[in-house]
Amino acid sequence: MASEIRVDKITHTAGVGTITPSPTGVHIAGIVTGTTFSGSGASLTSLPAAQLSGTLPAISAANLTNVPAANITGTLPAISAANLTNIPAANVTGTLPAISAANLTQIPAANIVGVCTSGLTKTGGFGAILQVVKTNVTASSSYGSSANSHYTLTPLNTTITPVGTNSHFIVSAQISGEPSANSNANIFIRLIRNTTSGFADGNNVAIAVGDNGSNNTAPENTSAFHGYYAQNNDSTISTTHITNYVDSPSVSAGGDLQYKVQIYIQESGTTFYLNRTVTQYNQVYGDYLPSFLTVMEIAA
Numbered sequence: 001m002a003s004e005i006r007v008d009k010i011t012h013t014a015g016v017g018t019i020t021p022s023p024t025g026v027h028i029a030g031i032v033t034g035t036t037f038s039g040s041g042a043s044l045t046s047l048p049a050a051q052l053s054g055t056l057p058a059i060s061a062a063n064l065t066n067v068p069a070a071n072i073t074g075t076l077p078a079i080s081a082a083n084l085t086n087i088p089a090a091n092v093t094g095t096l097p098a099i100s101a102a103n104l105t106q107i108p109a110a111n112i113v114g115v116c117t118s119g120l121t122k123t124g125g126f127g128a129i130l131q132v133v134k135t136n137v138t139a140s141s142s143y144g145s146s147a148n149s150h151y152t153l154t155p156l157n158t159t160i161t162p163v164g165t166n167s168h169f170i171v172s173a174q175i176s177g178e179p180s181a182n183s184n185a186n187i188f189i190r191l192i193r194n195t196t197s198g199f200a201d202g203n204n205v206a207i208a209v210g211d212n213g214s215n216n217t218a219p220e221n222t223s224a225f226h227g228y229y230a231q232n233n234d235s236t237i238s239t240t241h242i243t244n245y246v247d248s249p250s251v252s253a254g255g256d257l258q259y260k261v262q263i264y265i266q267e268s269g270t271t272f273y274l275n276r277t278v279t280q281y282n283q284v285y286g287d288y289l290p291s292f293l294t295v296m297e298i299a300a
Contacts (some may be wrong), residue, residue: 001161002266007021008020008021012030016143017029017031017140018030018046027094027163035121044063050194106162107244109275114156121201127298127299127300128298128299129295129296129298129299130162130163130167131160131165131296131297132200132294132295132296132297133156133158133159133294133295133297134158134292134293134295135155135156135157136290136292137155137156137274137275137290137292138275138290139155139275140273140274140275140276140288141153141154141273141274141275142272142273142274143265143267143271143274144265144270144271144272145264145268145270145271146268147266147267147268147269147270148264148265148266149261149264149265150262151262151265151272152192152260152261152262153260153262153274154261155274155292156173156175156260156274156291157258157259157260157294158258158293158294158295159256159257159258159259159295160256160258160259160297161255161256161257162255162257163296163297164297164299164300165300166300167297167298167300168247168248168297168298168300169209169247169249169257169259169295169296169297169298170244170245170246170247170295170296171191171208171242171244171245171246171293171294171295172189172241172243172244172294173238173240173241173242173243173261173293174240174241174290174292175189175225175239175261175291176237176238176239176240176274176275176276176289176290176291177237177273177275177276177291178229178237178238178272178276178278179227179265179270179271179272179273179278180270180271180278181229181269181270182269182270183267183269184213184228184229184267185228185229185266185267185270186226186228186229186261187226187227187228187263187264187266187272188222188226188266189226189240189242189261189264190206190209190222190223190224190225190261190262190263190264191207191224191242191259191260191261191262192204192205192206192207192259192260193205193249193257193258193259194208194258194259194260195249195255195256195257195258205249206222206223207224208224208245209222209224210223211222224242224245225240225242227240237276237277237287237288239289244264247259257295259293259295260293261291261293272283274291275288275289275290275291
Protein backbone atom coordinates (compact mmCIF):
# COMPACT_ATOMS: atom_id res chain seq x y z
CA MET A 1 0.00 0.00 0.00
CA ALA A 2 1.05 3.62 -0.48
CA SER A 3 2.84 5.45 2.30
CA GLU A 4 0.69 7.69 4.54
CA ILE A 5 1.38 10.28 7.20
CA ARG A 6 -1.53 10.77 9.55
CA VAL A 7 -1.49 13.85 11.79
CA ASP A 8 -4.05 15.89 13.63
CA LYS A 9 -2.41 19.27 13.00
CA ILE A 10 0.59 20.79 11.25
CA THR A 11 2.01 23.93 12.85
CA HIS A 12 4.68 26.29 11.49
CA THR A 13 7.96 26.37 13.37
CA ALA A 14 7.21 29.90 14.40
CA GLY A 15 3.94 28.75 15.85
CA VAL A 16 1.93 30.90 13.44
CA GLY A 17 -0.66 29.31 11.22
CA THR A 18 -1.93 25.77 11.30
CA ILE A 19 -3.15 23.16 8.87
CA THR A 20 -5.81 20.99 10.43
CA PRO A 21 -7.07 17.98 8.48
CA SER A 22 -10.71 17.01 8.90
CA PRO A 23 -12.91 14.25 7.49
CA THR A 24 -14.40 16.78 4.99
CA GLY A 25 -11.30 18.72 3.98
CA VAL A 26 -8.49 20.88 5.26
CA HIS A 27 -8.81 23.93 7.50
CA ILE A 28 -6.04 26.46 7.15
CA ALA A 29 -5.55 29.31 9.62
CA GLY A 30 -3.43 32.07 8.09
CA ILE A 31 -2.59 33.23 4.56
CA VAL A 32 -2.62 30.80 1.66
CA THR A 33 -0.27 31.72 -1.16
CA GLY A 34 -0.08 29.88 -4.45
CA THR A 35 0.65 30.32 -8.13
CA THR A 36 -2.77 29.23 -9.35
CA PHE A 37 -5.95 27.90 -7.84
CA SER A 38 -8.62 25.72 -9.41
CA GLY A 39 -11.99 24.47 -8.33
CA SER A 40 -15.35 25.99 -7.44
CA GLY A 41 -15.51 29.45 -5.92
CA ALA A 42 -19.17 29.04 -4.96
CA SER A 43 -18.52 29.58 -1.25
CA LEU A 44 -16.22 32.55 -1.62
CA THR A 45 -17.62 35.62 0.14
CA SER A 46 -16.63 39.22 0.91
CA LEU A 47 -14.28 39.56 -2.04
CA PRO A 48 -12.92 43.17 -2.10
CA ALA A 49 -14.00 44.97 -5.29
CA ALA A 50 -10.43 46.25 -5.73
CA GLN A 51 -9.24 42.64 -6.10
CA LEU A 52 -11.61 41.95 -9.05
CA SER A 53 -9.95 42.71 -12.36
CA GLY A 54 -10.04 41.43 -15.90
CA THR A 55 -13.00 40.81 -18.19
CA LEU A 56 -16.21 39.45 -16.75
CA PRO A 57 -17.60 36.42 -18.51
CA ALA A 58 -21.04 36.50 -20.16
CA ILE A 59 -23.35 36.12 -17.19
CA SER A 60 -26.98 36.89 -16.44
CA ALA A 61 -27.75 40.21 -14.75
CA ALA A 62 -31.34 39.17 -14.07
CA ASN A 63 -30.97 39.60 -10.33
CA LEU A 64 -29.06 42.90 -10.36
CA THR A 65 -30.99 45.61 -8.54
CA ASN A 66 -30.42 49.22 -7.51
CA VAL A 67 -27.60 49.79 -9.98
CA PRO A 68 -26.65 53.52 -9.73
CA ALA A 69 -27.32 55.35 -12.99
CA ALA A 70 -23.80 56.84 -12.85
CA ASN A 71 -22.40 53.32 -13.20
CA ILE A 72 -24.29 52.55 -16.40
CA THR A 73 -22.25 53.66 -19.40
CA GLY A 74 -21.83 52.64 -23.00
CA THR A 75 -24.43 51.84 -25.65
CA LEU A 76 -27.56 49.98 -24.64
CA PRO A 77 -28.41 46.95 -26.75
CA ALA A 78 -31.63 46.73 -28.78
CA ILE A 79 -34.22 45.90 -26.15
CA SER A 80 -37.97 46.26 -25.76
CA ALA A 81 -39.23 49.45 -24.11
CA ALA A 82 -42.75 48.06 -23.76
CA ASN A 83 -42.79 48.52 -20.00
CA LEU A 84 -41.17 51.96 -19.82
CA THR A 85 -43.48 54.54 -18.23
CA ASN A 86 -43.32 58.21 -17.19
CA ILE A 87 -40.43 59.09 -19.48
CA PRO A 88 -39.82 62.88 -19.21
CA ALA A 89 -40.44 64.61 -22.54
CA ALA A 90 -37.05 66.35 -22.24
CA ASN A 91 -35.39 62.93 -22.42
CA VAL A 92 -37.05 61.94 -25.69
CA THR A 93 -34.81 63.14 -28.52
CA GLY A 94 -33.92 62.08 -32.03
CA THR A 95 -36.14 61.05 -34.94
CA LEU A 96 -39.15 58.87 -34.24
CA PRO A 97 -39.50 55.81 -36.44
CA ALA A 98 -42.54 55.24 -38.64
CA ILE A 99 -45.18 54.16 -36.13
CA SER A 100 -48.96 54.03 -35.98
CA ALA A 101 -50.72 56.96 -34.31
CA ALA A 102 -54.07 55.16 -34.36
CA ASN A 103 -54.55 55.44 -30.59
CA LEU A 104 -53.39 59.03 -30.12
CA THR A 105 -56.11 61.22 -28.62
CA GLN A 106 -56.54 64.84 -27.47
CA ILE A 107 -53.61 66.23 -29.47
CA PRO A 108 -53.61 70.06 -29.09
CA ALA A 109 -54.25 71.75 -32.44
CA ALA A 110 -51.20 73.97 -31.90
CA ASN A 111 -49.03 70.84 -31.99
CA ILE A 112 -50.24 69.73 -35.41
CA VAL A 113 -47.99 71.25 -38.05
CA GLY A 114 -46.78 70.29 -41.50
CA VAL A 115 -48.65 68.89 -44.49
CA CYS A 116 -51.52 66.48 -43.96
CA THR A 117 -51.40 63.27 -45.96
CA SER A 118 -54.20 61.11 -47.26
CA GLY A 119 -56.40 59.20 -44.86
CA LEU A 120 -57.75 62.18 -42.88
CA THR A 121 -61.52 62.45 -42.54
CA LYS A 122 -63.90 65.17 -41.45
CA THR A 123 -67.45 65.39 -40.20
CA GLY A 124 -70.01 67.77 -41.65
CA GLY A 125 -69.68 70.78 -43.95
CA PHE A 126 -66.84 71.62 -46.29
CA GLY A 127 -63.26 70.67 -45.61
CA ALA A 128 -60.17 72.81 -45.82
CA ILE A 129 -59.35 75.27 -48.59
CA LEU A 130 -56.84 73.40 -50.74
CA GLN A 131 -55.89 76.24 -53.08
CA VAL A 132 -57.02 79.60 -54.46
CA VAL A 133 -56.47 80.70 -58.08
CA LYS A 134 -57.50 84.10 -59.37
CA THR A 135 -57.40 86.26 -62.48
CA ASN A 136 -57.50 90.07 -62.23
CA VAL A 137 -58.19 92.09 -65.37
CA THR A 138 -57.73 95.86 -65.54
CA ALA A 139 -57.24 96.34 -69.29
CA SER A 140 -60.28 97.22 -71.39
CA SER A 141 -61.52 95.32 -74.45
CA SER A 142 -64.67 95.14 -76.58
CA TYR A 143 -66.90 92.34 -77.90
CA GLY A 144 -69.72 92.20 -80.49
CA SER A 145 -71.67 93.03 -82.45
CA SER A 146 -73.51 90.11 -84.15
CA ALA A 147 -77.00 89.34 -82.92
CA ASN A 148 -77.85 86.17 -81.00
CA SER A 149 -74.20 85.31 -80.36
CA HIS A 150 -72.08 84.31 -77.38
CA TYR A 151 -68.75 86.05 -76.83
CA THR A 152 -66.06 84.85 -74.45
CA LEU A 153 -64.45 87.64 -72.42
CA THR A 154 -61.01 86.34 -73.35
CA PRO A 155 -58.85 87.75 -70.52
CA LEU A 156 -61.38 86.82 -67.84
CA ASN A 157 -60.62 83.12 -67.35
CA THR A 158 -59.00 81.08 -64.61
CA THR A 159 -57.46 77.61 -64.88
CA ILE A 160 -57.10 75.44 -61.79
CA THR A 161 -55.43 72.03 -61.45
CA PRO A 162 -57.21 70.16 -58.63
CA VAL A 163 -55.01 68.74 -55.90
CA GLY A 164 -57.79 66.58 -54.45
CA THR A 165 -60.45 64.27 -55.80
CA ASN A 166 -64.19 64.95 -55.60
CA SER A 167 -63.41 68.52 -54.55
CA HIS A 168 -65.87 71.41 -54.61
CA PHE A 169 -64.99 74.70 -56.34
CA ILE A 170 -66.27 78.07 -55.16
CA VAL A 171 -66.39 80.53 -58.06
CA SER A 172 -66.71 84.30 -57.64
CA ALA A 173 -66.63 86.90 -60.40
CA GLN A 174 -66.90 90.62 -60.92
CA ILE A 175 -67.66 91.74 -64.47
CA SER A 176 -67.40 95.46 -65.12
CA GLY A 177 -68.48 97.00 -68.41
CA GLU A 178 -71.08 98.76 -70.50
CA PRO A 179 -72.86 98.02 -73.79
CA SER A 180 -73.33 100.37 -76.68
CA ALA A 181 -76.39 99.76 -78.86
CA ASN A 182 -78.34 101.36 -81.69
CA SER A 183 -81.51 100.43 -79.87
CA ASN A 184 -82.55 98.98 -76.55
CA ALA A 185 -80.26 96.03 -75.74
CA ASN A 186 -80.28 92.86 -73.65
CA ILE A 187 -77.02 91.52 -72.28
CA PHE A 188 -76.77 88.05 -70.73
CA ILE A 189 -73.73 86.95 -68.71
CA ARG A 190 -72.88 83.38 -67.74
CA LEU A 191 -70.10 81.33 -66.20
CA ILE A 192 -68.61 78.53 -68.28
CA ARG A 193 -66.66 75.52 -67.07
CA ASN A 194 -64.26 73.79 -69.45
CA THR A 195 -62.54 70.50 -68.64
CA THR A 196 -59.60 68.47 -69.88
CA SER A 197 -58.97 64.73 -69.65
CA GLY A 198 -59.79 63.22 -66.29
CA PHE A 199 -63.24 64.78 -65.92
CA ALA A 200 -66.58 63.18 -66.62
CA ASP A 201 -68.25 66.53 -67.31
CA GLY A 202 -68.03 67.87 -70.86
CA ASN A 203 -66.68 71.14 -72.19
CA ASN A 204 -68.45 74.52 -72.24
CA VAL A 205 -70.88 73.69 -69.46
CA ALA A 206 -72.86 76.73 -68.28
CA ILE A 207 -73.00 76.88 -64.47
CA ALA A 208 -74.99 79.04 -62.02
CA VAL A 209 -77.91 79.22 -64.46
CA GLY A 210 -81.67 78.98 -64.15
CA ASP A 211 -83.96 76.22 -65.40
CA ASN A 212 -87.18 76.85 -67.28
CA GLY A 213 -88.15 73.37 -68.33
CA SER A 214 -88.12 72.68 -72.07
CA ASN A 215 -87.12 76.28 -72.83
CA ASN A 216 -83.58 75.76 -71.52
CA THR A 217 -81.96 76.87 -74.76
CA ALA A 218 -83.16 80.43 -74.32
CA PRO A 219 -80.36 82.84 -73.29
CA GLU A 220 -82.16 83.88 -70.12
CA ASN A 221 -82.19 80.25 -68.99
CA THR A 222 -78.52 79.58 -69.66
CA SER A 223 -77.19 82.72 -68.01
CA ALA A 224 -76.41 83.89 -64.51
CA PHE A 225 -77.22 87.56 -65.13
CA HIS A 226 -79.55 89.47 -67.46
CA GLY A 227 -79.19 93.19 -67.99
CA TYR A 228 -81.43 95.53 -70.01
CA TYR A 229 -79.98 98.77 -71.29
CA ALA A 230 -81.94 101.64 -72.80
CA GLN A 231 -80.70 103.10 -76.05
CA ASN A 232 -77.57 105.25 -75.69
CA ASN A 233 -77.52 104.83 -71.92
CA ASP A 234 -73.76 105.10 -71.99
CA SER A 235 -72.96 107.40 -69.13
CA THR A 236 -72.01 104.98 -66.37
CA ILE A 237 -70.26 101.67 -66.05
CA SER A 238 -72.17 98.67 -64.68
CA THR A 239 -70.72 96.00 -62.43
CA THR A 240 -72.15 92.49 -62.10
CA HIS A 241 -71.22 90.16 -59.27
CA ILE A 242 -71.50 86.38 -59.27
CA THR A 243 -70.40 85.41 -55.79
CA ASN A 244 -69.62 82.15 -54.03
CA TYR A 245 -71.20 79.76 -56.50
CA VAL A 246 -70.34 76.18 -55.47
CA ASP A 247 -69.49 74.00 -58.45
CA SER A 248 -69.11 70.24 -57.96
CA PRO A 249 -67.93 68.64 -61.21
CA SER A 250 -67.09 64.96 -61.54
CA VAL A 251 -63.38 65.23 -60.85
CA SER A 252 -60.59 62.73 -61.28
CA ALA A 253 -57.05 63.69 -60.40
CA GLY A 254 -54.86 64.73 -63.30
CA GLY A 255 -57.08 67.09 -65.31
CA ASP A 256 -57.55 70.84 -65.34
CA LEU A 257 -60.62 72.99 -64.86
CA GLN A 258 -61.03 76.28 -66.69
CA TYR A 259 -63.65 78.80 -65.63
CA LYS A 260 -64.46 81.70 -67.94
CA VAL A 261 -67.11 84.35 -68.54
CA GLN A 262 -69.30 84.66 -71.63
CA ILE A 263 -71.78 87.31 -72.68
CA TYR A 264 -74.73 86.85 -75.00
CA ILE A 265 -75.68 89.71 -77.33
CA GLN A 266 -79.28 89.49 -78.50
CA GLU A 267 -79.63 92.58 -80.72
CA SER A 268 -77.43 93.38 -83.71
CA GLY A 269 -75.27 96.48 -83.51
CA THR A 270 -74.59 95.96 -79.79
CA THR A 271 -71.02 96.11 -78.47
CA PHE A 272 -69.94 95.26 -74.92
CA TYR A 273 -66.97 97.16 -73.47
CA LEU A 274 -65.14 95.35 -70.66
CA ASN A 275 -63.76 97.50 -67.82
CA ARG A 276 -64.80 100.85 -69.27
CA THR A 277 -67.71 102.98 -70.40
CA VAL A 278 -68.53 103.73 -74.00
CA THR A 279 -67.50 107.35 -73.45
CA GLN A 280 -64.09 106.37 -72.12
CA TYR A 281 -62.59 109.85 -72.54
CA ASN A 282 -65.45 111.75 -70.92
CA GLN A 283 -63.95 113.48 -67.88
CA VAL A 284 -67.17 113.09 -65.88
CA TYR A 285 -68.48 109.68 -66.95
CA GLY A 286 -65.37 107.97 -68.35
CA ASP A 287 -65.20 105.30 -65.65
CA TYR A 288 -62.72 102.42 -65.48
CA LEU A 289 -63.25 99.51 -63.08
CA PRO A 290 -61.53 96.11 -62.82
CA SER A 291 -62.94 92.66 -63.36
CA PHE A 292 -61.82 89.44 -61.69
CA LEU A 293 -62.51 85.74 -61.50
CA THR A 294 -61.56 83.74 -58.40
CA VAL A 295 -61.75 79.96 -57.89
CA MET A 296 -61.21 78.18 -54.56
CA GLU A 297 -60.80 74.42 -54.31
CA ILE A 298 -62.45 72.98 -51.19
CA ALA A 299 -61.76 69.47 -49.90
CA ALA A 300 -64.80 67.22 -50.21
